[in-house]
Amino acid sequence: MTGTSGLIPTTVTREADLLRASADFGHIVESRPRGVLAARSADAVRELIAFAGPQGLAVSARGGGQALYGEGQADDGYVVDMAALDEVRCVPGERTLVAGAGALWRDVVRAALAEGLAPPVLPDHLGSSVGGVLSTGGFGGSSHRFGLVADWVRELEVVTGTGECVTCSPEVEPELFHAVLAGLGQCALIVRATLRLVPAPTLVRRYRLYHPAPGTFFADQRRLARDARFGHVVGQARPALGGDWQYVIDAVAPHTGQVPTDDGLFVGDLDHEQDTAEIEDLSYEEYLYRLDRDERLLRASGEWQRPHPWLTLLLPEEAAASFVPSVLAEGAQEGLRGCGVVQLRPLTGSALHAPLLRRPPGELLCLLSLMRTAPPERPDVVGQLVAANRAVYERARAVGGVLYPVSALPMTPEDWRAHYGPAWDDLVRAKALYDTNRILTRGYGLWP
Numbered sequence: 001m002t003g004t005s006g007l008i009p010t011t012v013t014r015e016a017d018l019l020r021a022s023a024d025f026g027h028i029v030e031s032r033p034r035g036v037l038a039a040r041s042a043d044a045v046r047e048l049i050a051f052a053g054p055q056g057l058a059v060s061a062r063g064g065g066q067a068l069y070g071e072g073q074a075d076d077g078y079v080v081d082m083a084a085l086d087e088v089r090c091v092p093g094e095r096t097l098v099a100g101a102g103a104l105w106r107d108v109v110r111a112a113l114a115e116g117l118a119p120p121v122l123p124d125h126l127g128s129s130v131g132g133v134l135s136t137g138g139f140g141g142s143s144h145r146f147g148l149v150a151d152w153v154r155e156l157e158v159v160t161g162t163g164e165c166v167t168c169s170p171e172v173e174p175e176l177f178h179a180v181l182a183g184l185g186q187c188a189l190i191v192r193a194t195l196r197l198v199p200a201p202t203l204v205r206r207y208r209l210y211h212p213a214p215g216t217f218f219a220d221q222r223r224l225a226r227d228a229r230f231g232h233v234v235g236q237a238r239p240a241l242g243g244d245w246q247y248v249i250d251a252v253a254p255h256t257g258q259v260p261t262d263d264g265l266f267v268g269d270l271d272h273e274q275d276t277a278e279i280e281d282l283s284y285e286e287y288l289y290r291l292d293r294d295e296r297l298l299r300a301s302g303e304w305q306r307p308h309p310w311l312t313l314l315l316p317e318e319a320a321a322s323f324v325p326s327v328l329a330e331g332a333q334e335g336l337r338g339c340g341v342v343q344l345r346p347l348t349g350s351a352l353h354a355p356l357l358r359r360p361p362g363e364l365l366c367l368l369s370l371m372r373t374a375p376p377e378r379p380d381v382v383g384q385l386v387a388a389n390r391a392v393y394e395r396a397r398a399v400g401g402v403l404y405p406v407s408a409l410p411m412t413p414e415d416w417r418a419h420y421g422p423a424w425d426d427l428v429r430a431k432a433l434y435d436t437n438r439i440l441t442r443g444y445g446l447w448p
């Protein structure tokens with residue numbers, strides 16, 4: 001019946017498809033759709049939305065399924081599976097790449113590198129979809145210099161919540177363009193994106209620099225966020241003996257051709273432990289695909305399929321040096337020592353452009369991500385960890401911190417209003433214009 005507006009578009013109701021669309025990487029929240037649309041064209045998405053809208057039925061997109069707390073689910077509505085919209089076409093002459101919303105970043109990287117090009121910012125893990133990352137914003141190792149993944153989009157093809165296919169860009173329909181990037185799928189679903197590319201390095205030299213205490217770590221991260229010596233900078237807190245934490249900067253210098261022999265130029269002025277520093281040379285491609293191996297191991301151990309009550313916050317840099325150690329010292333975070341990753345990413349405020357990405361004021365910021373795995377079959381423990389996320393979020397707000405909405409955190413409409421602050425009115429206006437029936441991406445719980 002597809003193609004006949006007013007009639008139910010052809011959606012799948014096989015149990016396996018419904019179950020898959022009822023869950024996500026978080027494995028915490030589950031809600032069952034009444035159907036799944038395997039989208040093969042913008043037109044099919046438009047028809048589904050045109051059908052669901054007047055009935056007020058929820059519609060959400062699903063890309064890589066990496067949402068953490070049901071943000072891509074559609075309770076008793078329709079999930080649009082974007083997987084088949086996976087076209088990836090590099091246009092080297094224009095230094096752009098056209099990607100279907102369901103294409104994964106690893107396919108984007110493969111096509112771009114084949115032409116000696118790459119997106120300036122990429123998420124660390126390349127298994128998420130183009131649409132999923134652009135709708136949340138997207139941070140990567142180069143975000144301290146080049147902002148969000150979403151800041152490098154030239155054009156979008158979207159289907160709005162009112163069922164219109166629109167091509168938008170900073171010049172054409174700019175309100176819609178800016179409402180979609182980092183817009184949590186509230187105004188439109190992305191069908192295709194044109195991404196800007198830059199010449200890719202061929203090699204990288206990677207430095208792992210260990211700090212026994214947070215003070216020198218944050219001072220060095222601050223220094224590296226301010227200059228351009230490294231293309232990628234990420235950091236981690238890792239469990240140390242005796243219940244402490246040690247801090248590691250993972251910094252990467254890109255090269256094309258010869259790798260310089262003088263490491264002192266890169267790390268000579270930093271305050272890490274000299275004798276434990278690790279240095280390795282990799283191809284840029286190996287570096288970009290570095291987490292594929294971790295994913296294979298986590299899948300093999302079963303951790304990939306367990307609940308993931310993650311929390312990600314943007315902190316004012318001046319608060320991070322005391323906030324992070326005090327959070328890690330809490331009993332509720334003990335599990336992170338055995339099963340999880342604590343990520344600390346330096347960011348530069350002026351590099352972040354998408355208006356709907358909320359962030360603390362100020363030039364230097366720190367992204368803190370508590371990425372933990374909960375035991376299976378223990379909903380009580382998962383509930384405690386989600387409650388702990390809420391407590392950390394409250395504490396972060398008190399020091400000027402802001403949520404990155406890729407988190408397992410219950411949020412009320414009042415929380416969202418506070419989260420968006422001065423941007424709230426613009427979002428309300430855009431929602432009324434582009435998703436009048438408020439059917440899109442209800443999983444975030446933005447609206448009463």
Ligand SMILES: Cc1cc2nc3c(=O)[nH]c(=O)nc-3n(C[C@H](O)[C@H](O)[C@H](O)COP(=O)(O)OP(=O)(O)OC[C@H]3O[C@@H](n4cnc5c(N)ncnc54)[C@H](O)[C@@H]3O)c2cc1C
Binds near residue numbers: 068102184
């Ligand atoms: C192992 C792992 C590593 C990660 N690393 C990073 C990282 O380095 N940097 C970073 O920024 N994030 C990272 N993330 C977070 C991840 O990129 C985001 O959760 C992203 O939104 C996932 O997109 P998806 O398509 O995989 O997920 P999905 O669950 O399919 O979608 C996520 C959200 O986006 C919406 N959405 C999906 N497709 C579209 C579309 N076409 N149009 C509109 N809305 C859409 C969904 O409805 C849902 O609300 C990581 C997540 C995991 C699990």
